[in-house]
Each structure stands twice: as structure tokens, then as C-alpha cells.
Amino acid sequence: MTSTPFQGSGPLSPTTPAPAPTRAPALEVDHVSRWYGNVVAVNDISFSLGPGVTGLLGPNGAGKSTLLHLMAGLLAPSAGQVLVEGASAWRRPEMYRHIGLVPEREAVHMYLTGLEFARLNARLQGLDDPEAAAARAIATVDLIDAADRRIGTYSKGMRQRAKLAGALVHDPTILLLDEPFNGMDPRQRLHMMALLRSMAAEGRTILFSSHILEEVERLADSVLVVYAGRLAAAGDFRSIRRLMTDRPHTFTVRSSDDRRLASALIGDAAVFGAELADGRVAIRTADYDAFTRALPQVAKTIGVTLFEVRPTDDSLESVFSYLVRR
Amino acid sequence: MTVMAPLIEVTLRGLLGRRRTLLLVLLVSVPVLIALLVRVTGGRPDADRVLDTLVVRTVMPLVALIVGTAAIGSEIEDGTAVFLMIKPIDRWRIGLSKIVVAAGLTAVLVVPSVVLTGVLIGSRNDTATSVVGFSLACLVGGSAYVAAFVALSVFTSRALLVGLAYVLIWEGVLAGLLEGTRFLSIRQATLGLAAALGVKVPGDPLGPATSVAVLGTVLVGAFLLTNWRLARFEIRGGD
Numbered sequence: 001m002t003s004t005p006f007q008g009s010g011p012l013s014p015t016t017p018a019p020a021p022t023r024a025p026a027l028e029v030d031h032v033s034r035w036y037g038n039v040v041a042v043n044d045i046s047f048s049l050g051p052g053v054t055g056l057l058g059p060n061g062a063g064k065s066t067l068l069h070l071m072a073g074l075l076a077p078s079a080g081q082v083l084v085e086g087a088s089a090w091r092r093p094e095m096y097r098h099i100g101l102v103p104e105r106e107a108v109h110m111y112l113t114g115l116e117f118a119r120l121n122a123r124l125q126g127l128d129d130p131e132a133a134a135a136r137a138i139a140t141v142d143l144i145d146a147a148d149r150r151i152g153t154y155s156k157g158m159r160q161r162a163k164l165a166g167a168l169v170h171d172p173t174i175l176l177l178d179e180p181f182n183g184m185d186p187r188q189r190l191h192m193m194a195l196l197r198s199m200a201a202e203g204r205t206i207l208f209s210s211h212i213l214e215e216v217e218r219l220a221d222s223v224l225v226v227y228a229g230r231l232a233a234a235g236d237f238r239s240i241r242r243l244m245t246d247r248p249h250t251f252t253v254r255s256s257d258d259r260r261l262a263s264a265l266i267g268d269a270a271v272f273g274a275e276l277a278d279g280r281v282a283i284r285t286a287d288y289d290a291f292t293r294a295l296p297q298v299a300k301t302i303g304v305t306l307f308e309v310r311p312t313d314d315s316l317e318s319v320f321s322y323l324v325r326r
Numbered sequence: 327m328t329v330m331a332p333l334i335e336v337t338l339r340g341l342l343g344r345r346r347t348l349l350l351v352l353l354v355s356v357p358v359l360i361a362l363l364v365r366v367t368g369g370r371p372d373a374d375r376v377l378d379t380l381v382v383r384t385v386m387p388l389v390a391l392i393v394g395t396a397a398i399g400s401e402i403e404d405g406t407a408v409f410l411m412i413k414p415i416d417r418w419r420i421g422l423s424k425i426v427v428a429a430g431l432t433a434v435l436v437v438p439s440v441v442l443t444g445v446l447i448g449s450r451n452d453t454a455t456s457v458v459g460f461s462l463a464c465l466v467g468g469s470a471y472v473a474a475f476v477a478l479s480v481f482t483s484r485a486l487l488v489g490l491a492y493v494l495i496w497e498g499v500l501a502g503l504l505e506g507t508r509f510l511s512i513r514q515a516t517l518g519l520a521a522a523l524g525v526k527v528p529g530d531p532l533g534p535a536t537s538v539a540v541l542g543t544v545l546v547g548a549f550l551l552t553n554w555r556l557a558r559f560e561i562r563g564g565d
Contacts, residue, residue, distance in 0.1 A: 072412060074561040091557060096414045103561070106405030111339055123332040124413040166409060 024086030026205035032080035055220030064209040100167030104178035110152035121166035137165040156183025177208040227320035333423035361446035394475025421552035429469035459523035467516025473548035515540035
């Protein structure tokens with residue numbers, strides 16, 4: 001699946017750009033692919049983004065960082081094009097006046113203090129008052145107490161915030177963040193989420209990647225789900241969450257009488273398949289909630305004791321895989 | 327110039343890490359210490375020969391190699407280069423600042439080594455000519471080496487190894503054996519320049535025009551290649 005199934009009213013727009021837009025979207029990814037030799041990291045992805053917070057969700061290795069780097073002009077698309085405010089992102093340094101990027105893996109200059117790093121970014125941006133801009137960015141990310149310490153002495157969460165300060169120093173309209181919550185403690189996480197929300201409310205376009213569903217759920221208005229280099233789903237978070245919940249589920253159940261339990265369950269409306277294998281009964285259901293409510297009642301009614309009930313496909317990997325297949 | 331200043335500052339701070347600085351100071355101290363030893367023991371070797379062997383053939387290319395490959399290569403390796411690349415700065419300014427800082431640092435390290443070594447060893451009347459000639463030649467030759475190594479480091483993560491092979495194998499062995507390849511040697515061009523400045527260089531050095539042409543081509547060519555590559559900079563890794 002390469003098209004976007006939802007067309008919500010949030011920051012995400014349909015795959016095909018409007019025929020006569022009055023203003024170009026902040027970010028537009030148009031049939032973009034990127035491969036490394038024979039490995040396809042991003043496969044024919046299209047979407048466009050406007051103001052608001054969008055979560056880029058997918059398991060590790062799904063292509064999230066590649067997609068973010070393509071949007072940040074740090075990778076050339078193998079096919080398609082990435083447009084930032086209507087112009088190509090590749091080989092156009094002047095666009096960095098409007099973009100802030102917080103990369104995930106890249107090291108920060110360990111010999112600089114947090115404040116020096118923010119100031120360096122402000123000076124490289126050519127700002128009129130780099131001192132004031134750096135101090136403001138440090139305050140925004142709540143790093144004042146450690147501002148004069150060398151970044152080499154920072155925790156991972158503090159480094160993330162120093163990177164964010166460097167990305168915010170020029171007050172960008174577009175902010176790209178690669179796994180920004182990695183290494184942050186819960187308090188820092190909440191602070192960062194509040195900060196990003198308030199920045200989005202000011203009209204900024206914010207895209208952040210994460211492999212954690214709950215992070216995206218708490219922060220993003222819209223979501224892009226990426227799996228194996230492809231766009232599995234895009235749109236309003238609630239719609240995608242519903243899709244994830246309503247998909248077919250498989251449980252394995254071990255009980256005192258698997259055969260009897262399977263016969264009884266097959267008659268339940270929530271169950272559409274049951275088979276015996278390896279001393280267990282595998283049950284397929286289309287309704288997660290109804291099945292988990294019905295199972296203990298059915299077992300009690302027929303006098304079967306349940307020893308083990310285990311969902312077999314509840315990992316994010318299987319959820320993403322399902323979204324791609326459908 | 328306003329964006330060049332922070333580029334120059336951050337490059338210099340990055341290059342002057344404690345271990346690298348110590349290594350560089352030790353390296354440029356070697357000819358001086360040998361000259362001091364010779365002077366204390368009363369020896370009077372030919373200053374031109376000592377400066378040629380110890381500085382031009384050994385210390386200068388090694389210092390330029392360490393500094394040139396670290397100027398941006400180490401930043402690309404550890405990822406800090408990304409913070410320079412995501413700024414509204416023409417990439418040629420980044421390349422130029424790296425070459426200028428690395429060349430300046432190489433000169434600051436190598437030229438005093440030439441002067442001190444020459445003064446300690448020199449006994450003849452033309453010592454001043456040797457010192458001045460070698461100093462100027464090292465200034466230009468060191469810059470050419472640095473530019474070449476900076477360019478190398480934006481193309482390969484093994485710049486140190488490739489550069490070392492160039493200095494030791496190509497310049498150290500092949501350029502001496504194969505007469506026709508001397509114009510592909512920065513060292514030979516540096517010696518040719520020194521000869522043009524009045525230094526007695528052993529063998530048959532390249533002519534002044536050829537030397538200047540070789541060094542100029544390396545400087546300009548390396549800068550253009552660095553610029554070309556940085557304009558197409560791609561981040562490594564990612565998922």
C-alpha cells in the first residue's frame with residue numbers, strides 16, 4: 001500500500017497535491033524512494049505536511065530516519081522529489097533558515113558547553129544577536145542549570161535537549177526530530193511534549209519519529225506509519241488506532257480440555273477460526289475486546305480451566321505488517 | 327565573513343584536542359631535538375640535507391596528514407559535521423574554512439620546527455637562506471598537502487590510511503624511482519620551490535614554474551573537489 005488511507009483535517013494532506021494550491025505545503029514528499037545498492041530503505045512514499053504535530057511511527061529499521069534525512073536535504077532521493085516550501089530540499093542550503101533538525105545518532109561537539117553549542121548554531125545561522133538567541137533556546141529546552149557544562153558531561157536526555165536548543169535557535173517554521181524522546185526521563189519527556197505542542201499551536205510544522213505508539217498517541221495530531229520502507233497508513237491518529245485495534249487477532253490458549261474449548265468458542269460471534277496444534281488451541285478473532293470478555297465466560301460455562309491465554313501477534317511489528325498488507 | 331568566523335573557531339577547537347595536540351607537538355619536536363643533540367655533541371651536518379630529510383620528507387607531510395584528515399573527516403565520522411551542513415551556508419565556505427584552518431595550523435607547527443632546526447644545525451653563511459627557503463616552501467607545500475588530505479577525507483573514511491600510503495609508498499618510493507612521476511609528488515614540488523628560493527636541494531629538483539604549477543593545481547583542485555563533494559554531502563547510516 002503506498003497511498004494514504006485517510007484524509008483528516010490535521011496537518012497531513014492527501015497524497016496528490018491540490019490542483020491549484022494558493023500556498024505550497026510546508027513539506028511535500030512526492031513518490032520518493034531511496035535505495036542503497038540493492039536495499040530499498042524508502043519505497044515510493046508520498047504525503048504532504050502543514051502546521052501541527054505529525055508522528056512518524058514505525059519499528060526500528062522501517063526507514064523513518066532515512067525519510068527524515070530526505071526531508072532535511074541530507075540525502076538525495078533515488079526517485080521522486082522532496083519539496084520544502086515548494087522548492088527542492090536537495091542541495092539548497094538556504095532552506096535551513098526555515099528548518100530545524102534534531103538528528104538521533106549524530107554526536108554533538110563534546111568540547112562545547114550547551115550554551116556554546118547553541119551560540120555556535122546561532123552564529124552559523126547568521127543571526128543578528130546570537131547571544132540572546134542562544135540564551136533563549138537554552139531556556140526553552142530547560143537547560144539553564146547545565147548551560148555552562150561541557151556537553152561531554154551531559155546525559156543522553158540532556159544531549160537531546162542541547163540538540164533541540166541548536167535546532168530552535170533560529171526560530172524555524174519546520175522542525176524535524178528523529179526519536180527526540182530517546183534517553184529522556186518522564187519529566188523531560190512531558191516538558192518536551194508540552195514544548196512541541198505549544199510550538200505547533202504557533203503554526204509550526206513539526207514531524208517527529210518514534211517507534212513507541214504511546215509517544216505518538218500523546219503528542220501527534222496526525223500520524224504517518226512506516227513499515228519496511230513503505231507508508232503503511234497516514235492520517236488522523238484515532239482512525240489509525242482504530243484500524244490497529246480492529247484488525248484480526250490470534251490468541252493461543254492452553255486449557256484443561258482444548259478440544260472442548262475450541263468447539264465451544266467456534267460458535268461465538270467474535271471468533272472466526274479455531275484450530276488445535278501443539279497441545280494448544282489457536283483462535284482467530286476480529287474483535288479483540290469481545291473475545292477477551294467472552295473467553296472466560298465460555299470456559300466457565302463448559303467447565304474448562306484456562307491455563308494460559310496469549311496474544312501471538314500483538315507486537316508493533318505485526319501491527320505494522322498488517323497495515324501494509326491490508 | 328561573519329559565518330566564516332564560527333566555522334574557523336569550531337574547526338580549530340576540534341583540531342586542538344589534547345591527544346592530537348600532544349602528538350603534533352611531539353612530531354614537530356623531533357627534528358629540533360635531533361638538531362639539539364647534534365649541536366651538543368659538536369656535529370656539523372649539512373643543514374639543507376637535515377631539513378630536507380627530517381622536515382620536508384617526514385614531519386611536514388605527517389603533520390599535514392593528521393591535521394588535514396581530521397579537519398572535517400573526523401567531524402563526518404562522529405556526525406558533528408551534520409550540524410554544519412544543516413545551516414544556510416554555502417558548502418564551499420565550509421570547505422575553505424577547513425582548509426585554511428588546517429593549513430594555518432600546519433604552518434604554525436612546521437615553520438618553527440624548520441627555523442629552530444636550521445638555526446641549531448646551521449654553521450655556514452647561507453643558513454639564513456636555507457631556513458627562509460625551506461620555511462616558505464613548507465608554508466606552500468604544507469598547504470598543498472593539507473588541501474589534498476582534506477579533499478581525501480570527504481571522499482573516504484580511510485583518508486588517514488590512503489594518505490599515509492601516498493606519503494610513504496608513492497612519494498617515498500615510487501616518485502623517486504620513476505622519474506616521470508615526480509610532477510605528481512607534492513614533496514618534489516615543495517623541494518623544487520625550495521630550490522627556486524636558493525636552497526641546495528639534493529638531486530635534480532623540479533623547475534620553479536613546474537613546482538608552482540603543481541602546488542597551485544593541488545591547492546585549487548583539492549578545494550574544488552572538496553566543494554563538489556560537500557555540496558552533495560549525504561548523512562551516513564539511518565534506518
